[in-house]
Structures are given as structure tokens and as C-alpha cells.
Amino acid sequence: MPLLSRKEVLNLKLSSIPVDKLRELASNLEVDKRDTGADIVKRLLSCPATGKVIDDFMKLKYIKRIETRRSIISDSELKEELGKVKSFSWGVVQGQLDQKIQAEYVRKIVRYEDLLNSVKAKLHDDVTSYVICTWFNHWTTVLIEEHISTHHKVVPTLKNIKGIDIFFDGQPFDLKVTYLPRDYEPRYATESPKDLAIWMYENQGAQRFGADNRLFVVLLDKDNPEKSWELKRNFSLVFEKIDEFFNKEEVSENDEIIFTFGRKTYTAVSKVLIIAR
Structure with a gap:
């Protein structure tokens, strides 16, 4: 999309706020918080000088979300866990795990014992590697996105x-x-x-x-x-x-x-x- 106007951006910001938080924001600004989220957005858009208030509200709620995550695992603990990963090899092409299982095991192997042996010999390691890589990418991205945000x-x-x-x-x-x-x-x-x-x-x-x-x-x-x-x-x-x-x-x-x-x-x-x- 090309560069957007201030009003277009403000509309997108309000649209990215959950309805319950939108009602809270409207209440803070003494704006009618009844009806649907779309109705509240329209009222807030017509409310003068709300830009910084909306930005500050969104930033505060995001920080609280980070604090919730940190109550489960702190930044330092999460970094320590990520430091335990010793290698990074997908084992399976990202997004193609089910396709691999179907092609190389389900539709190819006809004997039950052969199936179990093949899974133990290769698929278990492939899936483990895949899960580790996906886990590593997810949580490193979480920390990076939180820092940016x-x-x-x-x-x-x-x-x-x-x-x-x-x-x-x-x-x-x-x-x-x-x-x-x-x-x-x-x-x-x-x-x-x-x-x-x-x-x-x-x-x-x-x-x-x-x-x-x-x-x-x-x-x-x-x-x-x-x-x-x-x-x-x-x-x-x-x-x-x-x-x-x-x-x-x-x-x-x-x-x-x-x-x-x-x-x-x-x-x-x-x-x-x-x-x-």
C-alpha cells in the first residue's frame, strides 16, 4: 500500500484494538462506548486531539502483555533456554511435515513393523529437529518483536x-x-x-x-x-x-x-x- 494519511492510520490503529480495550479507551476519553466496535471507532475518529492518547493507550496495553509473558518466563530465563540450542537443522522442509509423512511413510510402507522401525530410525529425529527450529525461531522472534514494539x-x-x-x-x-x-x-x-x-x-x-x-x-x-x-x-x-x-x-x-x-x-x-x- 502507498503512504497513508493521518486519518487512515488512526483508523487502522483503532481497528487493531480489541473491542473490550476499545470500550476502555472510549471511557477514558468520555466517548460513548455502546454498540459495536465499528461504532466506537467512528466516534473516536471524530474526537479531536486523540492521536497521542491512543498511541499511549496502545503502548501501555502492550507493555502489560509483555509483563504477562514475563510472569511465565523472564527475559533472562528465556534467553538462557534459547542458548541451549546446539544445532539448527530443520530435518523437514518448513510447512511440509504432513506431506513428508504421507509420501515417505503412510503411502509407501505396507508392513506395520517396517513402519514403526522407519519412524524410530528417521522420522523421530526429523520431527525433533523441526520442532526445535520452529520453537527457536518463534521465541527469538518474540523477544525481537517485543523490543521493536x-x-x-x-x-x-x-x-x-x-x-x-x-x-x-x-x-x-x-x-x-x-x-x-x-x-x-x-x-x-x-x-x-x-x-x-x-x-x-x-x-x-x-x-x-x-x-x-x-x-x-x-x-x-x-x-x-x-x-x-x-x-x-x-x-x-x-x-x-x-x-x-x-x-x-x-x-x-x-x-x-x-x-x-x-x-x-x-x-x-x-x-x-x-x-x-
């Missing part, structure tokens, strides 16, 4: 809304924490991050296609790209680079990109932060 120039969403995780410098972004694509030239990526963004838009899976604004955080071990996963848990470095990026960056028309997908042309606003060592 509490930056003073960022407003986080409070519920899932397609294509929007945060608002940065007054614009909505889908936050993508990822690794440099395999076979993509590291030097070219660092020299031309906009081209990297276009490549990632144009090479996304059809089932998960989106032309929403995206802010890519790309992790790269330049000497050994296969070890980039270890960089993701180097939180002191990652957080330092994130803070440097958000402190200095702004969103402008220069961040608009044009890409092609399925014979159609799209416009999006994209920012790329490459964290390399």
Missing part, C-alpha cells in the same frame, strides 16, 4: 490484523524477522537493501501473498550464512542495531517500491534492516 517511535497493534504488526513513523508495517535468502549475494543485499525487499516480495509464496507494507529485519553471518541463526540470539548486538535503526530512520516516499507478482504490479512501502556480523 516498545521503541519510542513505534506503536504496536493489540490484536491480529492482516498485514500490520506495528506503526512506525506514522505508517503501518508488517514486521518480518528473517534470514538472508539462500543464494542471495550478501554484499549486494547490504549495498542495495531496496532490491532485496523487492526480491522478497516477488518470491513470497502464493498462499501467503501480501502487498502490505513490510519492515524486514534480516540476520546475516557474512562469513558463514548457515550460522545466521546463532546471530538471532545475540540479543545485545541485535537490540543495539535495532535501536540505531529506529532512532535514525524515517518513512517517506523514498521507501515506496514497485514489484510484480502473478503478472500484476503492486506498490508498497518497505524498510530493510540488515543485521550482519
